[in-house]
Every structure is written in C-alpha cells, then in structure tokens.
Amino acid sequence: MITVHNLTKTYGENTVLNIDHLEIPKGQSFGLVGNNGAGKTTLFSLLLDLIQPSSGHIINKDVQVDQSEDWKPFTSAFIDETFLIGYLTPEEYFYFIGELRGRNKADVDALLSNFEDFFHDEILGQKKYLRDLSKGNQKKVGIVASFIGNPEVVILDEPFANLDPTTQIRLKGIIKDLAAKEGVTVLVSSHDLIHVTEVCERIVVLNKGEIVKDIHTSAETMKELEAFFAG
C-alpha cells in the first residue's frame, strides 16, 4: 500500500529522517515508536505532503504523494489539533469532513452511532465549539473524523496520549478491527510501548531518523522493545 524510497529530510546540517526503504502492505496495522525527535511526526507529515522531502519519495497506492493529490480521497489522518476547526461544533465538523469525503449527513450519523460508547456522552449535543472541548475530547473527535468516508489509509499520531483509560481500551479495539476486518492500513505512532504492542502487528522503531528495528509483533516484542529503550 505504502512504499518509502530513499526518503530523507534535512534541516540545514541536521538530518531528521533517513529511510532507505519501507514497505507497508495493505491492511496492516503499523506501529511507529521512538523517543522525542526520532522522526515519527516528520514521517507522517511527509506521508501527508505537509512537508517536502529533501530526497526520495513516498508512494501511496501508486500515487507519489509530493507529485499528485490523488492520494487524498483514500487517505485520512489526525496528527494534532491543527486538524480540527475550532469554531465548529463536533457535529458540524463531522458533517464537514463527511461532505469533503462524499458522505451525506445520514451516512455520517450512521457511522457516529457506532462510536457512542467511545464518545461517552461528552461529544455530541454538548452545545460547545471544538475549541472549548478538553484536549482528550478534541482528540476523540479528530480520531473519529479520520474514519469518515471509508479511507484505505488512516494515519494517527499519538492517538493514545491525553485519552482516559476507558477510551484508550476502546480505541485499541477500534484500531484492531479496522485493520483486521475492513482491510484498512492503519499507521499509529506512540510513546506507549504497551499500547502499540497490543494494537499493531508490526512495529518499527525509529531512532534519530533511522529505522533501527522492524519487528513482527509477538509475545517477546515487549521485552525486546524495553531492552532497546532502556539503552
């Protein structure tokens, strides 16, 4: 689904990302871990063509992302609060994203009804603008919005941060289902090793911009990761 070729990103002298080759097959739940500054968000931003690669390129389902915009219809993402429109209510925001992705109100409502648990009665019908929601609730909105319109690729940066424990557990279930049942390629980054090992079938460790580990998740993965990060 996604292929990365000789991708580098440098700022001045500083190389923040350098990936020779990376292939993510369709329907894989892919986890990205690494310390601060490892290049996780840089990779995601490159995937979304929000920054330009210094060299190399990314192919998303036959589309080179920095050349054509044709990857947009089947790719969605939630990176941070700049993906939310602060002056809309959650409902308006969902419908807006829905309209951009060719889904009418009824479609969106049907999708939202699956997330009632997840929202925990704190999102819909609250008479609040997104900018006035708490960080955690904003995150919930952004994550669910990224599921609208049956995307084939979903990119979530640090989806577990700021969420309460109940929601974290629910989100894990949702992500697993997406990949397993609907064949969606899910890319998740996280600082929390436990969450990623539970959710992702494959985990790639970035360190200072380079891939240092590429693991197929198994019972030993957690130990391996801990050993790595303990240094």
Place this chain on the structure above:
Amino acid sequence: MLKHFIGLQWKSFFRSATFKTEIWFKILMALGALYFVVVFLGMGVGAFFLIKEMEIGDPLRVVNQFMIYYLAFDLVFRYMLQKMPVTNIKPLLYLPINKSKVVNFSLGKTVISFFNLAHAFFFIPFSIVLLVEGYPPLQVVGWHLALMAIIYCNNFINVMVNNQNVVFYVIAALFIVAGASQYYQWFDITIYTGPIFDFFYDIPWTAIIPWLILVGLYYGAFAYFKKHMYLDGGLAKKQTEAKTENLEWLDRFGNLGTFLKNDIKLIKRNKRSRSAVIAGAFFIFYGLLFFTGALEVYDGPFWKIFAGIFVTGGFLFSFGQYVPSWDSSYYPLMMSQNIKYREYLSSKWYLVIIATIISTILATFYIYFGWEAYAAVLVGAIYNIGINSYLVLWGGAYVKTPIDLTSNKKAFGDKQAFNAKTLLLTLPKLVLPIGIYAIGHFLINPMAGYIFVAVFGLLGFVFKNKVFTMIEGIYKKEKYKTLLAYKQK
C-alpha cells in the same frame, strides 16, 4: 521581585515572533508612531490658537465643554484595542509569589500603556500654552492634574468592564444618542458636563476629587482581579454556547457550498473575522468623504474611481486580503483532506464576489449625489469583481501571517501582512484603475473613463479560468512555506 517581572516583560516583548520583522518595516512603524506623536503635539499646541481664531469662546472652556466626548472616545478606543493585563498571569499562579504582587504588577503595567501616555502629548503642550498665554498657573495645574486622573480612571474602568459587552454597548449607545441630539440641537449634554471640568480649573484644589476616585477605582480593580485570579474565574476562557447550524440552503452549490457554509460560520463565530467584516462594512460610507465634497483634496476626478473601489471593496480588502490566513489554525487539515485547491480558492472568490455585490446594492444611496457618483461605485464594483478579486487571492498566497481567530489583538497593523510582494500588489488594485480612468478622462470624456475601467474589469472576468490556474499554481508552490509559517504562532 519587580526586577523579575520587568525582565519577563522585556523578554516577552523583544522575543515575540512579530517583533522579528524586516528592518525597514520597523523603521516604517517608528515613523508611524512619530507621526502620531507629532499630530498629538500639533493638536495640543495648535488647539488653543485654533479655537481662539474661531472665536467661539475661551479655548479652555471650549475644550472643557467637549471634554466629555473626548473621554468617551477614549473609553471606546480602549475597550476595543487595549489589551487586558491578565495575559501571562497563569504561569505565575503556583510560584511562591504573593498574589497581590502579581495583581499590582499587572495593573501597574497598564499605567504605562500607550493608551495613557498618548494623552500626555495633547494635555502637556496644551497646558503649557495656557501658562504661556498668562492663565493662572495654580488653576492650570489643578485642571491638568484633574484630567490626568480622569484619563487614568478611564484606564481602570476599562480594566473592570472588559469583556462585559452589555455595559460597553449601553455606554456607547448613550454617547451616540448624546452626540446625535447635540448635533440636532435637541439636548446638549455638554451644558451639564462642561461645568464639571471648569470646576477643576476654577477651584484648583478640587483636583483631589478625581484622584480620590482614581485611587478608589484602582482598589476596585485590584480587588476584582485578586478575587478572580483563578483558572475557572477571571482567567478562564469565555465560552459561548454553541449551536449546530446546518445552513442546508447552501447544499445546492455542491462542494462549493461546503466551503461557503464553513466560511459563514467562520465569520459569524470568531471575533477577529467579525471585526474584519464590520470594518469592511464601514467602507461603504467612505465615499461620502469624496462625493459630498467634505474634503477638498478629494475633489479631483480620479478620486471618484478611488472612492468607487473602496466603497464596494470593503470586504475584499478587509477579509479577502487575509485569505488563506483565516484558515491558518487548521491549514494542515485543509491540505491533507480531500480538497482540490481550486475548489477552495473558488469558494473564497465567490464569497468576495457575493460581498462585493451586496455592498454595491447597499451603496445605491450614492445615486443621491448624482449619476456620476453612482457610476463610479458601479464601475468600482465591476473592477473589484473582475480584477481585484484575483489580486487579493494572489496576494494572499504571500501573506503568511497566522491569524488568531479568537482575539482582536493584532487586528490593526499586522506587521507581516505588509511584505514587499503584497505592497506591490496593491498598486494594480488602486493605482491601475485610476490610471485607466485618467486615460479615458483626458483623451475623450469622463464617461469614457468609466467605460474603460468597466471594460477592463469585464476582461478579467473572461479570463477567470486562466487566472485561477495561475493562482492555484502559486498557492501550490507556496504551500510548504505557508504551512511552516502557520505553525509559528
């Protein structure tokens, strides 16, 4: 402790992102500030002689008579523009600093605000002129001190009523009514307020009264702030109750409707964009300066075209100029969502066009000033739609100032909005139509001048697709730079 506070203030001023602008712009700003200083000084020195020449009475009494309006305007200006001292208090709350100290410092900071000091440039020279002219020193000093105290009273009143929109609008409305009834000579408020200010002059020791009031207000503000210095109190962000709006009537426009819906909500729900639109609406009346002959300098024939462009282009200039910055806080979303640049740009274009048409309809009253006035307005509208609408979108590609929708802070004089490229782009917006008009005006007649400008505007309309392709290309080229710039709040 004070040393620390001042140090923090110093750093926050000099390290702010907006301060690091191009050097020539700093010079321009300094010149602008100097200009205002000179204007105020001129007013202070000149007011006395000007009033004397007009022979409407003793200059001091006249100034006193209208002082109430001066103070009212001051209050309105402060309300709209003066920043509240609460910013940056949050990080100090849990530090081992006395709360009173923090409040005292924050309030003290407002004392040296430009809004207070600017008045000195009027009052000090005015008082000096009074002394030179042989007014009794003791009385002048009493008057001066009293008014100084009153200006500072305004400062603290503003601090206390801030964010109380109701209070503000009631006061503003009262003064508008007072002003209007004075103009039409129904009721003259200055008859009652003038003597109050005279009083401070006639009996100088009474200057102590406003000072006592000032002290009272200071303690009022102090107590108010101290009491509300909690995260869920005065420091909390104000939340408005949100209402979901569907605006389904816009659905028939397809994808365009989706964006238009969003833009309408953007304008309605954010302070900054609302102010821009209101400012734009005022432009409709700008033409009155030209067509009524109120200002002699504007009597030349070209100024009519100039007026026409401004009358119908208020929204275009005040809102259009900042496309795409209005979407700066969620630009990454727009760039990664299933959106074609062209659709995004056309929706903004349509918004500008619709607003221009509405302004043109509203400006119909210019017919009152003769066909030529309204022709200028119509021609200005055609030019705005045909040419200027592209130019603002084009210029927008280079305006990389993130906009904080929720505050009015930098609504006036956004520094980065003026870079060399946008400045260059204003030339064709204003100078070109005047030039075209001049050609027709001098070669044939005024009518031909209008026709030339209109034809030029219509030509722009014809080339819409071509121009859009070009603008789209520029936006794509600037995309990464824009994304980066919006990140740096």
